[in-house]
Amino acid sequence: xxxxxxxxxxxxxxxxxxxxxxxxxxxxxxxxxxxxxxxxxxxxxxxxxxxxxxxxxxxxxxxxxxxxxxxxxxxxxxxxxxxxxxxxxxxxxxxxxxxxxxxxxxxxxxxxxxxxxxxxxxxxxxxxxxxxxxxxxxxxxxxxxxxxxxxxxxxxxxxxxxxxxxxxxxxxxxxxxxxxxxxxxxxxxxxxxxxxxxxxxxxxxxxxxxxxxxxxxxxxxxxxxxxxxxxxxxxxxxxxxxxxxxxxxxxxxxxxxxxxxxxxxxxxxxxxxxxxxxxxxxxxxxxxxxxxxxxxxxxxxxxxxxxxxxxxxxxxxxxxxxxxxxxxxxxxxxxxxxxx
Amino acid sequence: xxxxxxxxxxxxxxxxxxxxxxxxxxxxxxxxxxxxxxxxxxxxxxxxxxxxxxxxxxxxxxxxxxxxxxxxxxxxxxxxxxxxxxxxxxxxxxxxxxxxxxxxxxxxxxxxxxxxxxxxxxxxxxxxxxxxxxxxxxxxxxxxxxxxxxxxxxxxxxxxxxxxxxxxxxxxxxxxxxxxxxxxxxxxxxxxxxxxxxxxxxxxxxxxxxxxxxxxxxxxxxxxxxxxxxxxxxxxxxxxxxxxxxxxxxxxxxxxxxxxxxxxxxxxxxxxxxxxxxxxxxxxxxxxxxxxxxxxxxxxxxxxxxxxxxxxxxxxxxxxxxxxxxxxxxxxxxxxxxxxxxxxxxxxxxxxxx
Numbered sequence: 301x302x303x304x305x306x307x308x309x310x311x312x313x314x315x316x317x318x319x320x321x322x323x324x325x326x327x328x329x330x331x332x333x334x335x336x337x338x339x340x341x342x343x344x345x346x347x348x349x350x351x352x353x354x355x356x357x358x359x360x361x362x363x364x365x366x367x368x369x370x371x372x373x374x375x376x377x378x379x380x381x382x383x384x385x386x387x388x389x390x391x392x393x394x395x396x397x398x399x400x401x402x403x404x405x406x407x408x409x410x411x412x413x414x415x416x417x418x419x420x421x422x423x424x425x426x427x428x429x430x431x432x433x434x435x436x437x438x439x440x441x442x443x444x445x446x447x448x449x450x451x452x453x454x455x456x457x458x459x460x461x462x463x464x465x466x467x468x469x470x471x472x473x474x475x476x477x478x479x480x481x482x483x484x485x486x487x488x489x490x491x492x493x494x495x496x497x498x499x500x501x502x503x504x505x506x507x508x509x510x511x512x513x514x515x516x517x518x519x520x521x522x523x524x525x526x527x528x529x530x531x532x533x534x535x536x537x538x539x540x541x542x543x544x545x546x547x548x549x550x551x552x553x554x555x556x557x558x559x560x561x562x563x564x565x566x567x568x569x570x571x572x573x574x575x576x577x578x579x580x581x582x583x584x585x586x587x588x589x590x591x592x593x594x595x596x597x598x599x600x601x602x603x604x605x606x607x608x609x610x611x612x613x614x615x616x617x618x619x620x621x622x623x624x625x626x627x628x629x630x631x632x633x634x635x636x637x638x639x640x
Numbered sequence: 641x642x643x644x645x646x647x648x649x650x651x652x653x654x655x656x657x658x659x660x661x662x663x664x665x666x667x668x669x670x671x672x673x674x675x676x677x678x679x680x681x682x683x684x685x686x687x688x689x690x691x692x693x694x695x696x697x698x699x700x701x702x703x704x705x706x707x708x709x710x711x712x713x714x715x716x717x718x719x720x721x722x723x724x725x726x727x728x729x730x731x732x733x734x735x736x737x738x739x740x741x742x743x744x745x746x747x748x749x750x751x752x753x754x755x756x757x758x759x760x761x762x763x764x765x766x767x768x769x770x771x772x773x774x775x776x777x778x779x780x781x782x783x784x785x786x787x788x789x790x791x792x793x794x795x796x797x798x799x800x801x802x803x804x805x806x807x808x809x810x811x812x813x814x815x816x817x818x819x820x821x822x823x824x825x826x827x828x829x830x831x832x833x834x835x836x837x838x839x840x841x842x843x844x845x846x847x848x849x850x851x852x853x854x855x856x857x858x859x860x861x862x863x864x865x866x867x868x869x870x871x872x873x874x875x876x877x878x879x880x881x882x883x884x885x886x887x888x889x890x891x892x893x894x895x896x897x898x899x900x901x902x903x904x905x906x907x908x909x910x911x912x913x914x915x916x917x918x919x920x921x922x923x924x925x926x927x928x929x930x931x932x933x934x935x936x937x938x939x940x941x942x943x944x945x946x947x948x949x950x951x952x953x954x955x956x957x958x959x960x961x962x963x964x965x966x967x968x969x970x971x972x973x974x975x976x977x978x979x980x981x982x983x984x985x986x987x988x989x990x991x992x993x994x
Contacts, residue, residue, distance in 0.1 A: 344831065345831045348904065348905045349831065349905050352899070370833050370837055372802035372833070372838050372839065373802045373830045373833065373838065374803055375803075377802065401768055404805075439698050439699070440698075441698065441699055443768060444767075580980075610980045611976065611977055612969055612977070616749045616750055618748060618749035619749075619960050619962065619965055622962050632987070
């Protein structure tokens with residue numbers, strides 16, 4: 301169902317293999333290390349250990365320590381040196397072990413990664429990818445469960461990508477590595493092993509900036525991404541039993557947003573529920589509402605609903621099930637919009 | 641640098657005293673106290689791993705092998721001093737007086753685990769790396785400003801020395817001559833990354849030179865040298881002589897956490913030169929004739945009973961409350977949060993009635 305760039309891949313002819321998301325990411329990294337000598341992987345425990353989630357398993361053995369680089373424990377150092385590598389001929393793919401540990405590198409990303417191109421009038425660009433697992437729901441210790449995408453969608457000069465399925469994960473990752481612009485690639489750690497699907501074994505890309513309608517429907521548009529997609533799908537299935545036909549948009553890219561796709565869907569259904577696990581205030585949901593407001597105000601038949609985390613830090617895991625949006629909360633919002 | 645910062649020891653691996661100048665200070669009371677604490681925290685640590693395996697707590701980072709470093713340093717402090725631990729320093733916090741039930745609650749995903757007992761200055765475990773180091777500088781700086789003789793100790797690992805916060809913290813401490821003890825446990829590995837990849841310096845202690853700071857390197861499996869060197873650093877800090885960096889060379893026997901598989905990155909033999917810190921103290925106590933089987937047996941029984949009782953209490957602890965998501969976030973809870981909380985609590989009530 302996912303859209304592909306047909307100039308780059310022939311869906312019919314490519315052999316596929318069933319993969320989990322973590323395998324698809326591993327395969328995408330292996331593909332790009334093979335195809336492009338400029339690609340380097342940097343991060344903590346990505347070499348010998350193969351990554352704490354095994355995203356880089358086997359790559360150190362295959363490509364060697366000069367290309368799959370275990371760095372000192374220094375997020376700012378990883379991102380800062382990646383800037384230098386990127387402006388000088390390499391394509392660094394930096395792993396931040398958990399998104400909640402990216403904050404020491406925030407300075408580098410905010411003040412240099414995202415704006416170097418602008419301030420040198422295109423003379424220097426920073427073709428780097430920052431991969432980071434994000435999100436709650438796996439009973440991880442504190443700080444390991446943050447969903448801080450809005451801190452980065454707010455950052456001009458950076459693109460933010462977040463797949464929900466293995467197929468999208470590989471295609472978006474390759475597109476991200478090929479991109480000349482810096483990209484934050486968010487990986488829903490809860491879906492690493494729980495999602496599985498057919499993934500082409502070769503090279504293909506999914507266009508950055510394009511969302512995907514993963515389920516067509518006429519009554520209401522559900523807009524989500526990453527780890528919230530399986531929850532939204534379940535809520536939609538329940539709504540279906542009550543006669544409500546949901547359309548589900550998987551945004552896939554969080555910046556730039558696929559304005560046309562959102563408008564087209566909401567103009568058809570007249571209703572929308574936005575679901576994200578990050579805190580509501582300043583979250584991406586507010587931008588989505590703004591897009592709908594700008595493009596589709598006169599089509600709306602109900603106020604737009606948002607289901608988000610509360611305006612609190614992601615809690616320690618004993619309470620995380622109260623924080624992360626649930627199927628029930630999504631279903632309640634669907635029904636509220638329908639019965640408005 | 642290895643020569644400039646030799647690894648100081650008081651006892652060797654067989655329990656012989658190498659530096660007789662300490663002889664008079666090695667009384668039975670002290671040795672028993674050290675042994676009791678080391679055995680206690682090891683019992684806790686092993687139990688915690690067991691609980692994780694049974695799904696009774698979450699991911700847990702074991703510290704077995706580092707007991708001498710944690711107990712020796714914590715025993716050198718006094719009530720009123722400040723402790724800034726990492727997630728692997730529950731041995732130190734328990735020795736310093738942290739509550740065992742709450743420590744277990746922490747690893748069961750409960751914020752209650754971050755609350756220190758009344759009168760104890762124990763910070764929540766730092767989960768990001770090195771962030772606690774400047775905090776310790778600030779807290780001890782405050783003590784200096786207030787004119788007390790209290791000190792702060794910051795615990796951190798070898799990996800933390802690669803983070804900016806480590807360098808910034810040391811520099812502040814040095815500039816403002818704060819009464820801070822920077823207690824490094826160099827256990828050889830930051831998850832999978834060995835010390836040789838973490839730094840191109842021969843020692844961590846030498847990093848103190850750059851900041852004009854007194855630094856020492858000790859055998860982190862020798863509880864005695866850890867204790868006496870930390871005591872010396874604390875004494876100097878209390879006297880207004882500024883901070884000390886202590887590098888305790890030790891070995892993490894187990895995995896980084898219960899989610900980690902160390903066979904991926906190191907061999908069984910690698911840690912062999914590190915003799916178990918409890919065993920070393922046992923040898924010494926036997927040589928000094930202060931190893932009474934009955935006393936030791938009693939210590940073992942007491943520690944096991946204490947840990948088992950703490951586990952029971954942790955498991956009987958009242959369930960986490962939804963209100964706790966919101967109630968402590970601000971002194972003055974904003975209206976929108978009150979509304980979010982009320983709406984959510986109301987929706988839970990609704991679903992209970994369904």
